[in-house]
Amino acid sequence: xxxxxxxxxxxxxxxxxxxxxxxxxxxxxxxxxxxxxxxxxxxxxxxxxxxxxxxxxxxxxxxxxxxxxxxxxxxxxxxxxxxxxxxxxxxxxxxxxxxxxxxxxxxxxxxxxxxxxxxxxxxxxxxxxxxxxxxxxxxxxxxxxxxxxxxxxxxxxxxxxxxxxxxxxxxxxxxxxxxxxxxxxxxxxxxxxxxxxxxxxxxxxxxxxxxxxxxxxxxxxxxxxxxxxxxxxxxxxxxxxxxxxxxxxxxxxxxxxxxxxxxxxxxxxxxxxxxxxxxxxxxxxxxxxxxxxxxxxxxxxxxxxxxxxxxxxxxxxxxxxxxxxxxxxxxxxxxxxxxxxxxxxxxxxxxxxxxxxxxxxxxxxxxxxxxxxxxxxxxxxxxxxxxxxxxxxxxxxxxxxxxxxxxxxxxxxxxxxxxxxxxxxxxxxxxxxxxxxxxxxxxxxxxxxxxxxxxxxxxxxxxxxxxxxxxxxxxx
Numbered sequence: 001x002x003x004x005x006x007x008x009x010x011x012x013x014x015x016x017x018x019x020x021x022x023x024x025x026x027x028x029x030x031x032x033x034x035x036x037x038x039x040x041x042x043x044x045x046x047x048x049x050x051x052x053x054x055x056x057x058x059x060x061x062x063x064x065x066x067x068x069x070x071x072x073x074x075x076x077x078x079x080x081x082x083x084x085x086x087x088x089x090x091x092x093x094x095x096x097x098x099x100x101x102x103x104x105x106x107x108x109x110x111x112x113x114x115x116x117x118x119x120x121x122x123x124x125x126x127x128x129x130x131x132x133x134x135x136x137x138x139x140x141x142x143x144x145x146x147x148x149x150x151x152x153x154x155x156x157x158x159x160x161x162x163x164x165x166x167x168x169x170x171x172x173x174x175x176x177x178x179x180x181x182x183x184x185x186x187x188x189x190x191x192x193x194x195x196x197x198x199x200x201x202x203x204x205x206x207x208x209x210x211x212x213x214x215x216x217x218x219x220x221x222x223x224x225x226x227x228x229x230x231x232x233x234x235x236x237x238x239x240x241x242x243x244x245x246x247x248x249x250x251x252x253x254x255x256x257x258x259x260x261x262x263x264x265x266x267x268x269x270x271x272x273x274x275x276x277x278x279x280x281x282x283x284x285x286x287x288x289x290x291x292x293x294x295x296x297x298x299x300x301x302x303x304x305x306x307x308x309x310x311x312x313x314x315x316x317x318x319x320x321x322x323x324x325x326x327x328x329x330x331x332x333x334x335x336x337x338x339x340x341x342x343x344x345x346x347x348x349x350x351x352x353x354x355x356x357x358x359x360x361x362x363x364x365x366x367x368x369x370x371x372x373x374x375x376x377x378x379x380x381x382x383x384x385x386x387x388x389x390x391x392x393x394x395x396x397x398x399x400x401x402x403x404x405x406x407x408x409x410x411x412x413x414x415x416x417x418x419x420x421x422x423x424x425x426x427x428x429x430x431x432x433x434x435x436x437x438x439x440x441x442x443x444x445x446x447x448x449x450x451x452x453x454x455x456x457x458x459x460x461x462x463x464x465x466x467x468x469x470x471x472x473x474x475x476x
Contacts, residue, residue, distance in 0.1 A: 002265070002275045002296075006042045006307040010035055010049075015299035017059045020290040021066030024083060025297055027305050028057035034071050036083070039290065042307060047086030052079055055099070063105045063126070070112055072100035078114045080129065090129035096120050101143045107151040108458050111168070115142030121156055123170050133170035137162060144186045149203055150221060150467075152460050157183030157207060163217075165229060174229055178217075179209030185244045189268065191251030192471055193218060201468050204232070204268065206254055208242035214256050216271075221464060237264045237273055248289040250334055255296060257284030263298050279306055292334070328392045330417070331359025343388050351376070365389055407466050411436060411445050419463055420456035424449070427459045 013030035020026075024045070028034045033049040034057055055074035062069055068089065072078040076097045080089040094100050098118035105112050105126065112124040119137040124130070137158050144157030153167045159182040165174040186207040193202035205217040214235040220228045240259035247254050253274065254266045263277040263284055282301035289296055294310035331339070336357055337349045351374050357365070365374075370382045409416045409429035418430040424444035428436075436445060437454050444451055 001311045002277065002308050003311070004277075004279060004306055005309045008035075008037065008042065008305040008307070009303060010044065011303050011305075013056075013303060014301040015285060015303060015305055016057060017061075017286045018288050018297045018299045018305055019061050019069075020288055020295070020297065021062040021069075021083065022292055023066065024062070025290075025305075025307075026060045026062065026069055027297075027299060028060040028071055029303070030056040032057060032073070034060055034069070034081070036069075036086075039293070039295070045086070050081055050086055052088060052091070053077065058100065059102045061104055063109045064107060065109060068105075068109075068126075070103045070105065072103040072114055074099040076100060076116075078103050078112070078124070080112075080126075092122075092124055092129060092131070094120065094122060095131065095134055101141060102145045104145045104147055104154070106147050106154070106168075107149060110458070113145050113147075113154055113156075115145050115156055117141040119158065121145075121166070121170075123168075135166070135170045135172065137164055138175075140182070144183050144207070146186045146188045146205065148188055148219065148221070149190050149192075150201075150460055150464055151458070152221070152464075153227065155186055155188075155205060157186045157209075159183070161209060163207060163229075165219075165227065173227065176229070178207050178215060179211045179213065181210035181241075183207055183209045184242065185246075187246050188219075189247040189251040189254075190249060192467065201464060201471065204247070204251070205229075206245045206247065208245045208256055210241040212238050212241055212258075214238075214242055214245055214254070214266075233271060235266055235271055237266075237276070238262065243283060243285050244287045246287050246289055249291045250338065252338075253289070255287045255289065255298075257287045257298055257300075259283045261300075263287060263296075265296070277306075277308065280304070292332070328359045328395070329363055331362065333358050335359060336362050345381075345385065345388070348374075348376070348381075348385070362389060363393055404469065406462075407469065416462070416466060419459040419466070421459045422456060423451045423453040427462055428456075430456060430458075 011029040011031050015029045018027045023039055025037045032053050033051055036045045036048040053073035053075050057071050057073045060071045069081040069083050076094045078092045078100055082089055094116050096118050098116035100114050100116050102115045112126045115121045119142055121135055121142055123133045125132045140158035140160030142156050143159055147154040156164045161177050161179040161182050162175050163178040167173055189204040201221045203219050205219055208214045216232040218230050218232050238258040238260055242256050242258045244257040254268050257263050261280050265275040267274050280300040280302055284300050286299040296308040297305055299305045340349050370376045376382050403415050407415055409432055411432040412429055416429045419427045420430045421427050424447055426446045442451050
């Protein structure tokens with residue numbers, strides 16, 4: 001079930017975009033403003049609305065950390081805001097002065113892409129706020145953009161219907177006609193597609209357009225051979241142009257909004273329709289899932305933003321077929337919920353959520369904590385949960401003993417999640433190396449020689465190799 005839990009009606013013109021961070025919801029509109037709301041109760045933050053743009057605000061997005069909000073406008077600017085106080089951090093002007101239609105942060109927060117009505121696409125340095133590189137599409141306005149989860153490339157969509165793939169050096173790698181009448185939006189699923197082969201990693205990309213269609217594409221990545229883009233399928237259900245699409249954070253669902261005033265939620269595994277929502281009275285222009293909770297926001301030309309909440313039944317109906325690809329101890333609360341559903345323990349999802357049981361807490365559960373803390377009265381049910389947890393513990397021990405040495409951080413001696421290369425040429429876990437440097441240790445942890453620089457460069461090749469190893473290991 002999906003329940004409409006809140007309607008925001010503070011904008012006085014068409015809502016163009018909405019975006020979530022872990023604690024805030026941002027909305028922007030033709031009324032030149034951006035509004036920010038607390039997710040806890042959907043009240044507006046004290047410094048909202050954010051005002052700077054002199055014309056319509058087309059798009060807004062949070063940096064992965066949620067500390068920065070970007071907005072772009074017909075006035076030709078992309079503005080970066082501090083989400084803690086609403087202060088402007090930078091105003092970045094499109095070189096051509098053309099209206100900016102879309103903006104997106106890279107997964108590692110180092111870059112920001114802005115796309116404009118004249119087809120120009122700019123890659124900005126998100127730390128220095130300087131223009132890094134600039135290019136343009138052949139025809140039409142640039143209206144859609146999405147970064148691949150590894151961050152090594154991004155895709156743009158144009159009003160002429162072309163999907164264009166760019167690498168992080170702004171080289172055009174591929175372009176093809178995706179929607180005859182023009183693309184309106186595109187989005188990557190952050191979760192790899194199960195069943196990668198030949199050392200490849202697969203991700204799903206969704207695009208939608210004026211042809212009333214939503215198309216699913218599969219992009220495969222390998223650090224040596226590059227990538228491959230393949231058409232997979234077309235989702236049906238809308239009877240008018242589709243203006244927005246977005247994957248849920250766990251990749252289980254895809255939502256779309258249309259000129260037909262409806263919102264459709266699809267199961268990405270079966271491609272069946274889970275829900276059709278029809279509360280908006282005019283075109284649905286934007287939709288977004290929250291990253292950590294089962295919330296959906298939809299915005300419309302009726303000047304409102306609707307907030308929808310999914311129950312655990314929807315979560316279980318759309319559960320992914322395989323377990324999460326990272327180690328159990330790194331599972332989020334949602335990953336634990338997925339695991340419970342997959343093991344036939346969906347009745348315990350609410351109890352585990354209420355007690356904030358993530359992967360680490362899950363592995364530490366005992367028969368006493370199940371009875372005393374989680375109040376699970378049935379002895380048989382407690383025994384079943386403990387058997388399943390013991391299976392996970394055994395799997396964790398097996399995986400830990402098999403980790404290739406090159407995947408282990410020299411500082412923490414643990415599997416790296418976010419590997420970076422230091423100036424000594426060695427790779428480390430980013431947080432561990434940052435802590436090492438912050439303690440005024442300017443020497444290499446490996447050589448004990450003075451580091452020539454404290455700059456850390458993301459090791460995307462190593463991260464992809466680790467992700468691929470995790471995927472292959474969990475399939476055994």
